[in-house]
Amino acid sequence: MTIELAIIGAGPAGMAAATLAAELGLDPVLVDEQGSPGGQIYRSIEHSQPCTPLGADYLAGRPLAAALRASRVDYRPGTTLWHIDPDGTLYFESNGRSETLRAGRIVLATGAFERPVPIPGWTLPGVMGAGAAQILLKSADLVPEGRAVLAGQGPLLYLVAAQLARGGAPPIALLETTPVENYLATAGHLDSFWPGRRMLAKGLELMLAVRRGGISVRRGVRGLRAI
Numbered sequence: 040m041t042i043e044l045a046i047i048g049a050g051p052a053g054m055a056a057a058t059l060a061a062e063l064g065l066d067p068v069l070v071d072e073q074g075s076p077g078g079q080i081y082r083s084i085e086h087s088q089p090c091t092p093l094g095a096d097y098l099a100g101r102p103l104a105a106a107l108r109a110s111r112v113d114y115r116p117g118t119t120l121w122h123i124d125p126d127g128t129l130y131f132e133s134n135g136r137s138e139t140l141r142a143g144r145i146v147l148a149t150g151a152f153e154r155p156v157p158i159p160g161w162t163l164p165g166v167m168g169a170g171a172a173q174i175l176l177k178s179a180d181l182v183p184e185g186r187a188v189l190a191g192q193g194p195l196l197y198l199v200a201a202q203l204a205r206g207g208a209p210p211i212a213l214l215e216t217t218p219v220e221n222y223l224a225t226a227g228h229l230d231s232f233w234p235g236r237r238m239l240a241k242g243l244e245l246m247l248a249v250r251r252g253g254i255s256v257r258r259g260v261r262g263l264r265a266i
Contacts, residue, residue, distance in 0.1 A: 040139075040140050040141070041140075041141045041142075041143070042066065042067075042068050042113075042140055042141070042142050042143070043065050043066055043067070043142070043143050043144065044060055044065050044066075044067040044068070044142060044143065044144045044145075044146065045067070045068050045070065045129055045140060045142035045144070045145045045146070046060070046067055046068070046069045046070070046145075046146045046148055047070050047071075047120050047145070047146065047147050047148060047149060048070075048071055048078065048147065048148035048149045048150055049069055049070075049071035049073065049076040049077070049078060049107070049114070049116070049148075050071075050077065050078020050079065050080055050081065050148060050150045051078060051080055051081060051100065051103060051150075052148040052150070053069060053071065053078070053146070053148035054069075054076055054077075054103045054104060054106070054107045055103060056146050056148060057069040057107060057110070057112045057114070058103070058106045058107050058110050058112065060112075061110040061111050061112050062110070066111070066113065067112055067113065068112075068113040068115065068140065068142070069107070069112050069113065069114045069115065070115050070118045070120055070129075070131060071114075071115070071116055071117075071118065072117070072118065072119050073116060073117070074116050074117050075104075075116060076103075076104045076107055076108075076114070076116070077100055077104060078150050079150060079151075079152075079170070079173075079174075080097075080100065080150070081097065081100030081103070081104065082173075082174060082177040082178055083177050083178045084097070084098075084100040084101055084103075084104050085101070085104050087101065087177075092176070092202050092203075092204075092205035092206035092207075093176065093177065093202055093205075094201075094202065094205070096241075097177075115131075115133065117133055117134070118131050118132070118133040119131065119132045119133070123145065126141065127141050127142045127143065127144075127145060128140070128141045129141070129142060129145070152170075153168050153169065153170035153195075155168045155169075155191070156191075158263045158264060158265065159263075159264045159265065160264055160265030160266055161265060163265050163266075166265045169189065169191065169195050169196060169199045170195070172199055172203070173199055173202070176202060176203070176206060182203055182206045182207065182208035183203070183208060184208075186211050187203070187208065187210045187211065188210055188211060188212045188213075188214060189210045189212075189213045189214065190213075190214035190216065190260065190263055191214075191215075191216055192215060192216045192217040193217075194242055194245065196213065196215070197213075197242070197245040197246055197248075197249055198245055200213050200245075200248075200249045200252070200254055201245050201248035201249055201252065204248065204249070204251075204252030204253075204254065205248075205252075209252040209253060209254050210254055211254070211255065212254065212255045212256075212257060213249060213254050213255070213256045213257070214257050214260040214263065215256060215257065215258045215259070215260060216259075216260050216261070216263065217258070218259070219258075219259055
């Protein structure tokens with residue numbers, strides 16, 4: 040079977056690309072391993088509630104998923120792509136059966152993935168990545184039980200802290216490992232602040248949410264170890 044366009048991944052980019060392609064008159068096939076659209080960013084978005092602690096940015100995925108469902112896109116959830124030939128032949132597996140398709144064009148919208156830095160004790164029970172904590176919150180409305188600590192650096196750390204706080208389970212501490220010199224180095228890029236002002240405002244909003252949640256932030260942390 041030959042198709043015009045195959046899109047791999049039903050996250051934000053894949054959903055948007057497939058829906059737009061259908062609006063432009065193409066007959067795209069959208070393939071994704073998950074059982075429902077959304078990817079990691081909008082995981083379980085179709086089952087989300089308006090009062091979700093995940094916030095407005097997460098709920099922004101609902102119109103995307105709804106538009107996909109209402110389109111004529113050939114959406115194939117629970118399907119794994121395992122090989123692509125140079126001529127555009129794609130090899131899939133779904134429900135224990137394999138299938139091939141040949142596509143004139145292929146869009147890879149496979150998204151990003153979390154890449155945590157291993158620390159001593161990172162495989163112990165009760166230790167998980169920030170992304171894993173988000174998956175529990177999105178897919179099952181679960182939060183870590185008991186006293187939790189978030190450690191690391193970057194915007195995802197503050198986002199998860201704010202979401203857990205809104206979910207009624209604020210971490211007792213946030214251990215920030217960003218070196219002080221990294222903050223000082225931003226002084227050489229002040230000209231980029233204005234074009235990125237919206238993202239900067241979002242970051243400051245997350246930091247303020249962490250403070251409002253009563254979460255203690257310790258900066259310049261080194262030598263992390265889970266015991």
